[in-house]
Amino acid sequence: MIALAGTAPDATDSALVPSPYVVKRFVCETDDTFTLTLAPSAGGDALRFAPGQFNMLYGFPAGDVPISVSGPTWRKDVLIHTIRAVGPVTKTLAQLQRGDSVLVRGPFGVPWPIANAEGQDVLLVAGGIGLAPLRPVLYHVLKHRRRYRSLTVLYGARTPSDILFRQEIAKWQARSDLRFEVTVDRSDASWHGHVGVVTQLLDRIELSPLQTCAMVCGPEVMMHFTRLALSKRGVPSSQMYLSMERNMKCGVGSCGHCQLGPFFICKDGPVFEYPRIASVFSVKEL
Amino acid sequence: MNSDQTLTPQMLALPFFAGYGREDLQILSKHCRPVNWPTEFEVIREGQVATEFFLILDGRIQVQTSVPGRGDVTLQTLVRGDILGWSWLTPNASYSFSARTILPASALSFDGTALLRECEQHPRLGYLLMRRFALVMSDRLRHTRLQVLDLYAPPRTSGSFQALRKR
Numbered sequence: 001m002i003a004l005a006g007t008a009p010d011a012t013d014s015a016l017v018p019s020p021y022v023v024k025r026f027v028c029e030t031d032d033t034f035t036l037t038l039a040p041s042a043g044g045d046a047l048r049f050a051p052g053q054f055n056m057l058y059g060f061p062a063g064d065v066p067i068s069v070s071g072p073t074w075r076k077d078v079l080i081h082t083i084r085a086v087g088p089v090t091k092t093l094a095q096l097q098r099g100d101s102v103l104v105r106g107p108f109g110v111p112w113p114i115a116n117a118e119g120q121d122v123l124l125v126a127g128g129i130g131l132a133p134l135r136p137v138l139y140h141v142l143k144h145r146r147r148y149r150s151l152t153v154l155y156g157a158r159t160p161s162d163i164l165f166r167q168e169i170a171k172w173q174a175r176s177d178l179r180f181e182v183t184v185d186r187s188d189a190s191w192h193g194h195v196g197v198v199t200q201l202l203d204r205i206e207l208s209p210l211q212t213c214a215m216v217c218g219p220e221v222m223m224h225f226t227r228l229a230l231s232k233r234g235v236p237s238s239q240m241y242l243s244m245e246r247n248m249k250c251g252v253g254s255c256g257h258c259q260l261g262p263f264f265i266c267k268d269g270p271v272f273e274y275p276r277i278a279s280v281f282s283v284k285e286l
Numbered sequence: 287m288n289s290d291q292t293l294t295p296q297m298l299a300l301p302f303f304a305g306y307g308r309e310d311l312q313i314l315s316k317h318c319r320p321v322n323w324p325t326e327f328e329v330i331r332e333g334q335v336a337t338e339f340f341l342i343l344d345g346r347i348q349v350q351t352s353v354p355g356r357g358d359v360t361l362q363t364l365v366r367g368d369i370l371g372w373s374w375l376t377p378n379a380s381y382s383f384s385a386r387t388i389l390p391a392s393a394l395s396f397d398g399t400a401l402l403r404e405c406e407q408h409p410r411l412g413y414l415l416m417r418r419f420a421l422v423m424s425d426r427l428r429h430t431r432l433q434v435l436d437l438y439a440p441p442r443t444s445g446s447f448q449a450l451r452k453r
Contacts, residue, residue, distance in 0.1 A: 086440060086441045127437060127438060128437070128438035157438065158436070158437075158439065162438065185436065185438070186433075187359070187360040191360070192388050193363075194346075194365075195363045196362050196429055196433070199428075199429065199432065203425070204367070218437070218438075219438065221435060221437060222437045
Protein backbone atom coordinates (compact mmCIF):
# COMPACT_ATOMS: atom_id res chain seq x y z
CA MET A 1 0.00 0.00 0.00
CA ILE A 2 1.64 3.26 -1.09
CA ALA A 3 0.09 6.42 0.29
CA LEU A 4 0.42 9.82 -1.30
CA ALA A 5 2.36 12.44 0.63
CA GLY A 6 0.16 14.09 3.21
CA THR A 7 -2.19 11.18 3.69
CA ALA A 8 -1.72 8.32 6.10
CA PRO A 9 -2.97 4.89 5.09
CA ASP A 10 -6.11 3.84 6.93
CA ALA A 11 -5.53 1.99 10.16
CA THR A 12 -6.13 -1.70 9.60
CA ASP A 13 -6.27 -4.67 11.93
CA SER A 14 -2.51 -5.02 11.70
CA ALA A 15 -2.23 -1.46 12.99
CA LEU A 16 -4.29 -2.23 16.09
CA VAL A 17 -3.52 -5.87 16.85
CA PRO A 18 0.12 -6.94 17.22
CA SER A 19 1.37 -9.82 15.10
CA PRO A 20 4.06 -12.26 16.23
CA TYR A 21 7.36 -12.12 14.35
CA VAL A 22 10.57 -14.04 14.75
CA VAL A 23 14.11 -12.65 14.57
CA LYS A 24 15.79 -14.03 11.46
CA ARG A 25 18.93 -11.91 11.62
CA PHE A 26 20.64 -9.53 14.03
CA VAL A 27 23.36 -7.22 12.66
CA CYS A 28 25.47 -4.89 14.80
CA GLU A 29 25.77 -1.67 12.78
CA THR A 30 27.70 0.40 15.35
CA ASP A 31 28.41 0.38 19.07
CA ASP A 32 24.83 1.39 19.88
CA THR A 33 22.84 0.61 16.73
CA PHE A 34 21.66 -2.70 15.32
CA THR A 35 19.44 -4.01 12.54
CA LEU A 36 16.74 -6.63 13.04
CA THR A 37 15.34 -8.73 10.22
CA LEU A 38 11.94 -10.03 11.27
CA ALA A 39 9.72 -12.63 9.59
CA PRO A 40 6.10 -13.47 10.46
CA SER A 41 6.04 -16.38 12.92
CA ALA A 42 3.22 -18.00 10.97
CA GLY A 43 5.09 -17.67 7.67
CA GLY A 44 3.69 -15.85 4.67
CA ASP A 45 4.06 -12.19 3.84
CA ALA A 46 5.22 -9.53 6.27
CA LEU A 47 3.31 -6.27 6.73
CA ARG A 48 3.39 -4.11 3.62
CA PHE A 49 4.74 -0.61 4.17
CA ALA A 50 5.72 2.53 2.29
CA PRO A 51 9.14 4.22 2.73
CA GLY A 52 9.07 6.45 5.79
CA GLN A 53 6.42 4.51 7.69
CA PHE A 54 7.09 2.95 11.07
CA ASN A 55 5.98 -0.02 13.14
CA MET A 56 5.51 -0.43 16.88
CA LEU A 57 7.90 -3.13 18.09
CA TYR A 58 7.28 -4.79 21.44
CA GLY A 59 10.29 -5.60 23.58
CA PHE A 60 9.15 -7.83 26.40
CA PRO A 61 8.65 -6.85 29.16
CA ALA A 62 9.73 -3.25 28.72
CA GLY A 63 6.98 -2.15 26.30
CA ASP A 64 6.72 -0.95 22.73
CA VAL A 65 8.54 1.63 20.68
CA PRO A 66 8.05 3.20 17.23
CA ILE A 67 10.75 2.20 14.75
CA SER A 68 10.91 3.20 11.08
CA VAL A 69 11.29 0.44 8.53
CA SER A 70 14.79 0.57 7.04
CA GLY A 71 14.52 -2.24 4.49
CA PRO A 72 13.27 -2.31 0.91
CA THR A 73 9.54 -2.35 0.16
CA TRP A 74 9.91 -5.28 -2.23
CA ARG A 75 11.06 -7.70 0.46
CA LYS A 76 7.67 -9.29 1.05
CA ASP A 77 8.91 -11.96 3.46
CA VAL A 78 10.57 -9.80 6.11
CA LEU A 79 10.57 -6.44 7.86
CA ILE A 80 13.91 -4.77 8.47
CA HIS A 81 14.32 -2.26 11.29
CA THR A 82 17.44 -0.38 12.32
CA ILE A 83 17.37 0.60 15.98
CA ARG A 84 19.52 2.70 18.27
CA ALA A 85 19.67 1.33 21.81
CA VAL A 86 18.90 4.41 23.87
CA GLY A 87 16.03 3.51 26.22
CA PRO A 88 14.55 0.58 28.13
CA VAL A 89 12.61 -0.87 25.17
CA THR A 90 15.34 -0.50 22.57
CA LYS A 91 17.88 -1.94 25.02
CA THR A 92 15.54 -4.89 25.48
CA LEU A 93 15.28 -5.31 21.71
CA ALA A 94 19.08 -5.14 21.58
CA GLN A 95 19.25 -8.37 23.55
CA LEU A 96 17.13 -10.37 21.10
CA GLN A 97 18.73 -13.40 19.55
CA ARG A 98 18.01 -15.19 16.30
CA GLY A 99 14.80 -17.18 16.78
CA ASP A 100 13.41 -14.93 19.52
CA SER A 101 9.86 -13.59 19.21
CA VAL A 102 8.80 -9.99 18.96
CA LEU A 103 5.39 -8.43 18.42
CA VAL A 104 4.87 -5.97 15.60
CA ARG A 105 2.03 -3.55 15.04
CA GLY A 106 1.77 -1.29 12.01
CA PRO A 107 2.56 0.18 9.62
CA PHE A 108 1.84 3.75 10.67
CA GLY A 109 2.22 7.24 9.40
CA VAL A 110 2.59 9.34 6.29
CA PRO A 111 5.42 8.09 4.04
CA TRP A 112 8.01 9.98 2.03
CA PRO A 113 6.64 11.52 -1.21
CA ILE A 114 8.26 9.05 -3.60
CA ALA A 115 5.49 9.40 -6.17
CA ASN A 116 5.55 13.21 -6.06
CA ALA A 117 9.33 13.14 -6.52
CA GLU A 118 9.16 11.31 -9.84
CA GLY A 119 10.67 13.40 -12.63
CA GLN A 120 12.64 15.47 -10.15
CA ASP A 121 16.13 15.49 -8.67
CA VAL A 122 16.01 13.58 -5.40
CA LEU A 123 18.11 14.89 -2.53
CA LEU A 124 18.24 12.86 0.67
CA VAL A 125 19.87 14.52 3.69
CA ALA A 126 20.38 12.23 6.68
CA GLY A 127 21.93 12.77 10.08
CA GLY A 128 22.87 9.95 12.44
CA ILE A 129 20.19 7.26 12.75
CA GLY A 130 18.13 9.38 10.30
CA LEU A 131 19.68 7.41 7.46
CA ALA A 132 17.58 4.38 8.43
CA PRO A 133 14.13 5.84 7.57
CA LEU A 134 15.55 7.21 4.30
CA ARG A 135 17.13 3.94 3.19
CA PRO A 136 13.83 2.57 1.78
CA VAL A 137 13.57 5.70 -0.38
CA LEU A 138 17.06 5.09 -1.68
CA TYR A 139 16.22 1.46 -2.48
CA HIS A 140 13.05 2.55 -4.25
CA VAL A 141 14.69 5.27 -6.35
CA LEU A 142 17.54 2.95 -7.32
CA LYS A 143 15.07 0.23 -8.32
CA HIS A 144 13.04 2.70 -10.41
CA ARG A 145 16.01 4.84 -11.41
CA ARG A 146 14.56 6.04 -14.74
CA ARG A 147 11.59 7.65 -13.04
CA TYR A 148 13.84 10.15 -11.30
CA ARG A 149 16.49 12.64 -12.38
CA SER A 150 19.66 12.93 -10.27
CA LEU A 151 19.95 11.19 -6.92
CA THR A 152 22.12 12.66 -4.17
CA VAL A 153 22.52 11.44 -0.61
CA LEU A 154 24.28 13.57 2.00
CA TYR A 155 24.90 11.72 5.24
CA GLY A 156 26.37 13.11 8.43
CA ALA A 157 27.53 10.93 11.30
CA ARG A 158 29.09 11.79 14.62
CA THR A 159 32.34 9.87 14.12
CA PRO A 160 33.63 7.32 11.58
CA SER A 161 32.65 4.48 13.93
CA ASP A 162 29.05 5.77 13.99
CA ILE A 163 28.53 5.37 10.24
CA LEU A 164 25.64 3.00 9.46
CA PHE A 165 25.43 0.49 6.60
CA ARG A 166 29.15 0.82 5.78
CA GLN A 167 29.34 -1.94 3.19
CA GLU A 168 26.23 -0.74 1.38
CA ILE A 169 27.49 2.84 1.39
CA ALA A 170 30.74 1.68 -0.24
CA LYS A 171 28.68 0.01 -2.99
CA TRP A 172 26.46 3.07 -3.43
CA GLN A 173 29.51 5.33 -3.65
CA ALA A 174 30.89 3.15 -6.45
CA ARG A 175 27.75 3.67 -8.57
CA SER A 176 27.68 6.25 -11.33
CA ASP A 177 23.95 6.98 -11.09
CA LEU A 178 24.08 8.18 -7.51
CA ARG A 179 26.15 10.68 -5.55
CA PHE A 180 26.60 9.58 -1.95
CA GLU A 181 28.63 11.88 0.30
CA VAL A 182 29.50 11.09 3.89
CA THR A 183 30.83 13.50 6.48
CA VAL A 184 31.66 13.12 10.15
CA ASP A 185 31.61 15.79 12.82
CA ARG A 186 34.67 14.36 14.55
CA SER A 187 37.33 12.30 12.88
CA ASP A 188 40.11 9.99 13.91
CA ALA A 189 43.41 9.16 12.25
CA SER A 190 41.84 6.35 10.20
CA TRP A 191 39.33 8.63 8.49
CA HIS A 192 40.30 10.18 5.16
CA GLY A 193 36.80 11.26 4.23
CA HIS A 194 35.07 14.54 4.79
CA VAL A 195 35.05 16.24 8.19
CA GLY A 196 32.40 18.84 8.96
CA VAL A 197 28.66 19.09 9.44
CA VAL A 198 26.23 17.76 6.86
CA THR A 199 24.98 21.26 5.95
CA GLN A 200 28.49 21.99 4.71
CA LEU A 201 28.06 19.29 2.06
CA LEU A 202 24.83 20.94 1.04
CA ASP A 203 26.67 24.19 0.34
CA ARG A 204 28.99 22.36 -2.06
CA ILE A 205 26.79 20.24 -4.30
CA GLU A 206 25.30 21.31 -7.59
CA LEU A 207 21.55 21.82 -7.34
CA SER A 208 18.70 22.62 -9.67
CA PRO A 209 16.66 24.03 -6.80
CA LEU A 210 13.32 24.29 -8.55
CA GLN A 211 13.57 20.67 -9.69
CA THR A 212 14.74 19.25 -6.39
CA CYS A 213 12.68 17.21 -3.96
CA ALA A 214 14.55 17.21 -0.65
CA MET A 215 13.84 14.63 2.04
CA VAL A 216 15.51 15.28 5.37
CA CYS A 217 15.75 13.07 8.45
CA GLY A 218 17.82 13.53 11.58
CA PRO A 219 17.80 15.38 14.88
CA GLU A 220 15.40 18.33 14.78
CA VAL A 221 18.16 20.92 15.10
CA MET A 222 20.01 19.29 12.18
CA MET A 223 16.82 19.44 10.09
CA HIS A 224 16.37 23.08 11.08
CA PHE A 225 19.79 24.06 9.76
CA THR A 226 19.41 21.84 6.72
CA ARG A 227 16.14 23.57 5.89
CA LEU A 228 17.85 26.96 6.18
CA ALA A 229 20.67 25.78 3.92
CA LEU A 230 18.16 24.45 1.37
CA SER A 231 16.32 27.77 1.40
CA LYS A 232 19.60 29.59 0.89
CA ARG A 233 20.22 27.40 -2.16
CA GLY A 234 16.78 28.31 -3.52
CA VAL A 235 14.86 25.09 -2.91
CA PRO A 236 11.18 26.02 -2.40
CA SER A 237 9.90 25.07 1.04
CA SER A 238 7.05 23.16 -0.62
CA GLN A 239 9.70 20.76 -1.96
CA MET A 240 11.24 20.05 1.45
CA TYR A 241 10.02 17.08 3.48
CA LEU A 242 11.05 16.46 7.08
CA SER A 243 10.51 13.40 9.25
CA MET A 244 9.52 14.45 12.76
CA GLU A 245 10.04 12.50 15.97
CA ARG A 246 7.88 12.64 19.08
CA ASN A 247 6.87 10.18 21.79
CA MET A 248 4.58 7.97 19.70
CA LYS A 249 2.54 5.32 21.53
CA CYS A 250 -0.77 4.29 19.93
CA GLY A 251 0.18 4.99 16.31
CA VAL A 252 -3.34 5.99 15.29
CA GLY A 253 -3.73 9.46 16.79
CA SER A 254 -5.81 8.41 19.79
CA CYS A 255 -3.54 8.72 22.81
CA GLY A 256 -2.12 12.19 22.15
CA HIS A 257 1.43 11.37 23.29
CA CYS A 258 2.96 12.58 20.05
CA GLN A 259 0.99 15.80 19.68
CA LEU A 260 2.90 18.67 18.10
CA GLY A 261 0.66 21.73 17.98
CA PRO A 262 -2.36 20.71 15.90
CA PHE A 263 -0.72 17.51 14.65
CA PHE A 264 -0.34 13.96 15.87
CA ILE A 265 3.04 12.89 14.54
CA CYS A 266 2.01 9.22 14.35
CA LYS A 267 -0.98 9.91 12.12
CA ASP A 268 -0.35 13.27 10.42
CA GLY A 269 3.39 12.53 10.08
CA PRO A 270 6.08 11.51 10.67
CA VAL A 271 6.83 12.91 7.20
CA PHE A 272 5.64 16.47 6.68
CA GLU A 273 5.91 18.83 3.77
CA TYR A 274 7.71 21.71 5.47
CA PRO A 275 5.07 24.47 4.97
CA ARG A 276 2.57 22.27 6.84
CA ILE A 277 4.59 22.36 10.03
CA ALA A 278 6.44 25.64 9.57
CA SER A 279 4.43 27.35 12.32
CA VAL A 280 5.29 24.70 14.91
CA PHE A 281 8.72 23.56 13.74
CA SER A 282 11.57 24.47 16.10
CA VAL A 283 9.17 26.20 18.51
CA LYS A 284 10.97 25.88 21.83
CA GLU A 285 7.80 25.39 23.88
CA LEU A 286 6.60 22.52 21.68
CA MET B 287 51.32 38.10 -15.13
CA ASN B 288 47.78 39.20 -15.97
CA SER B 289 44.35 37.75 -15.36
CA ASP B 290 44.19 36.23 -18.82
CA GLN B 291 47.30 34.15 -18.07
CA THR B 292 46.69 33.06 -14.49
CA LEU B 293 42.94 33.03 -14.03
CA THR B 294 41.22 30.68 -16.43
CA PRO B 295 37.46 30.88 -17.09
CA GLN B 296 37.01 27.75 -14.93
CA MET B 297 38.72 29.51 -12.04
CA LEU B 298 36.77 32.71 -12.56
CA ALA B 299 33.54 30.69 -12.39
CA LEU B 300 34.25 29.91 -8.72
CA PRO B 301 32.09 31.91 -6.27
CA PHE B 302 35.23 33.49 -4.80
CA PHE B 303 35.69 35.60 -7.93
CA ALA B 304 32.06 36.70 -8.28
CA GLY B 305 31.44 40.45 -8.25
CA TYR B 306 34.95 41.68 -9.01
CA GLY B 307 35.59 44.11 -11.85
CA ARG B 308 38.24 43.62 -14.52
CA GLU B 309 40.70 45.89 -12.72
CA ASP B 310 40.15 44.03 -9.43
CA LEU B 311 40.77 40.71 -11.13
CA GLN B 312 43.97 42.02 -12.68
CA ILE B 313 45.25 43.02 -9.26
CA LEU B 314 44.26 39.68 -7.76
CA SER B 315 45.90 37.88 -10.64
CA LYS B 316 49.11 39.84 -10.19
CA HIS B 317 49.48 38.42 -6.69
CA CYS B 318 48.52 34.81 -7.20
CA ARG B 319 50.23 31.74 -8.58
CA PRO B 320 49.07 28.20 -9.22
CA VAL B 321 50.44 25.54 -6.89
CA ASN B 322 50.24 21.74 -6.91
CA TRP B 323 50.71 19.51 -3.92
CA PRO B 324 51.14 15.75 -3.63
CA THR B 325 49.27 13.62 -1.10
CA GLU B 326 50.30 14.11 2.55
CA PHE B 327 51.81 17.50 1.82
CA GLU B 328 51.84 19.99 4.70
CA VAL B 329 50.45 23.15 3.12
CA ILE B 330 50.65 25.35 6.19
CA ARG B 331 51.80 24.69 9.73
CA GLU B 332 50.26 25.93 12.95
CA GLY B 333 52.34 28.85 14.29
CA GLN B 334 54.01 29.61 10.94
CA VAL B 335 53.98 33.29 9.88
CA ALA B 336 50.81 33.79 7.82
CA THR B 337 51.39 35.68 4.60
CA GLU B 338 49.33 33.66 2.11
CA PHE B 339 45.88 32.31 1.52
CA PHE B 340 44.79 29.60 -0.91
CA LEU B 341 41.79 29.05 -3.15
CA ILE B 342 41.44 25.29 -3.54
CA LEU B 343 40.98 24.22 -7.16
CA ASP B 344 41.09 20.46 -6.80
CA GLY B 345 41.82 17.70 -4.29
CA ARG B 346 41.06 17.45 -0.61
CA ILE B 347 42.77 19.17 2.29
CA GLN B 348 42.40 18.58 6.02
CA VAL B 349 42.60 21.43 8.50
CA GLN B 350 44.21 20.00 11.61
CA THR B 351 45.51 20.77 15.03
CA SER B 352 47.84 18.70 17.16
CA VAL B 353 46.31 17.47 20.42
CA PRO B 354 48.63 15.90 22.98
CA GLY B 355 47.75 12.25 23.36
CA ARG B 356 45.52 12.22 20.27
CA GLY B 357 47.92 13.28 17.57
CA ASP B 358 46.74 15.37 14.61
CA VAL B 359 42.99 15.90 14.85
CA THR B 360 41.14 16.92 11.69
CA LEU B 361 38.67 19.74 12.26
CA GLN B 362 37.47 20.29 8.74
CA THR B 363 37.93 19.16 5.15
CA LEU B 364 38.34 21.65 2.32
CA VAL B 365 37.59 20.96 -1.35
CA ARG B 366 37.30 22.84 -4.65
CA GLY B 367 36.11 26.41 -4.18
CA ASP B 368 37.04 26.59 -0.49
CA ILE B 369 39.44 29.14 0.99
CA LEU B 370 42.32 28.06 3.20
CA GLY B 371 43.78 30.68 5.53
CA TRP B 372 42.59 34.06 6.72
CA SER B 373 45.22 34.79 9.36
CA TRP B 374 47.06 36.98 6.84
CA LEU B 375 44.32 39.59 7.29
CA THR B 376 45.56 40.48 10.76
CA PRO B 377 48.91 42.16 11.48
CA ASN B 378 51.91 40.00 12.44
CA ALA B 379 49.70 36.93 12.30
CA SER B 380 50.53 33.27 12.35
CA TYR B 381 48.41 30.35 11.17
CA SER B 382 46.12 29.01 13.88
CA PHE B 383 45.92 25.52 12.40
CA SER B 384 47.88 23.24 10.12
CA ALA B 385 46.63 21.95 6.77
CA ARG B 386 47.63 18.77 4.95
CA THR B 387 46.54 17.23 1.67
CA ILE B 388 44.90 13.80 1.72
CA LEU B 389 44.60 13.69 -2.05
CA PRO B 390 46.82 15.39 -4.63
CA ALA B 391 45.61 18.96 -4.70
CA SER B 392 45.98 22.16 -6.67
CA ALA B 393 45.24 25.71 -5.62
CA LEU B 394 45.82 29.35 -6.31
CA SER B 395 48.21 30.80 -3.75
CA PHE B 396 47.63 34.50 -3.04
CA ASP B 397 50.28 36.78 -1.55
CA GLY B 398 48.30 38.24 1.32
CA THR B 399 50.92 40.77 2.31
CA ALA B 400 51.02 42.25 -1.18
CA LEU B 401 47.23 42.18 -1.45
CA LEU B 402 46.87 44.12 1.80
CA ARG B 403 49.06 46.85 0.30
CA GLU B 404 46.92 46.85 -2.85
CA CYS B 405 43.78 47.12 -0.75
CA GLU B 406 45.12 50.32 0.83
CA GLN B 407 45.51 51.75 -2.67
CA HIS B 408 42.28 50.30 -4.07
CA PRO B 409 39.55 50.54 -1.42
CA ARG B 410 36.90 48.99 -3.71
CA LEU B 411 39.00 45.85 -4.05
CA GLY B 412 39.67 45.91 -0.31
CA TYR B 413 35.96 46.19 0.46
CA LEU B 414 35.04 43.32 -1.86
CA LEU B 415 37.84 41.15 -0.54
CA MET B 416 36.90 41.80 3.09
CA ARG B 417 33.25 41.04 2.34
CA ARG B 418 34.29 37.79 0.70
CA PHE B 419 36.36 36.77 3.70
CA ALA B 420 33.61 37.85 6.11
CA LEU B 421 31.34 35.38 4.30
CA VAL B 422 33.97 32.64 4.50
CA MET B 423 34.45 33.30 8.21
CA SER B 424 30.73 33.43 9.01
CA ASP B 425 30.18 30.12 7.16
CA ARG B 426 33.03 28.50 9.07
CA LEU B 427 31.73 29.85 12.36
CA ARG B 428 28.22 28.54 11.64
CA HIS B 429 29.53 25.11 10.76
CA THR B 430 31.81 25.06 13.79
CA ARG B 431 28.90 25.94 16.06
CA LEU B 432 26.95 23.02 14.66
CA GLN B 433 29.92 20.73 15.25
CA VAL B 434 30.12 21.96 18.84
CA LEU B 435 26.41 21.16 19.27
CA ASP B 436 27.30 17.48 18.79
CA LEU B 437 24.02 16.87 16.95
CA TYR B 438 24.16 13.07 16.98
CA ALA B 439 25.36 12.59 20.53
CA PRO B 440 23.70 9.62 22.21
CA PRO B 441 21.19 10.42 24.95
CA ARG B 442 22.59 10.14 28.46
CA THR B 443 20.68 6.91 28.99
CA SER B 444 22.32 5.12 26.08
CA GLY B 445 25.43 3.02 25.92
CA SER B 446 26.91 0.10 24.10
CA PHE B 447 24.18 -2.51 23.61
CA GLN B 448 26.84 -5.09 22.91
CA ALA B 449 27.67 -5.13 26.62
CA LEU B 450 24.01 -6.00 27.28
CA ARG B 451 24.18 -8.93 24.84
CA LYS B 452 27.17 -10.40 26.67
CA ARG B 453 25.27 -10.71 29.97
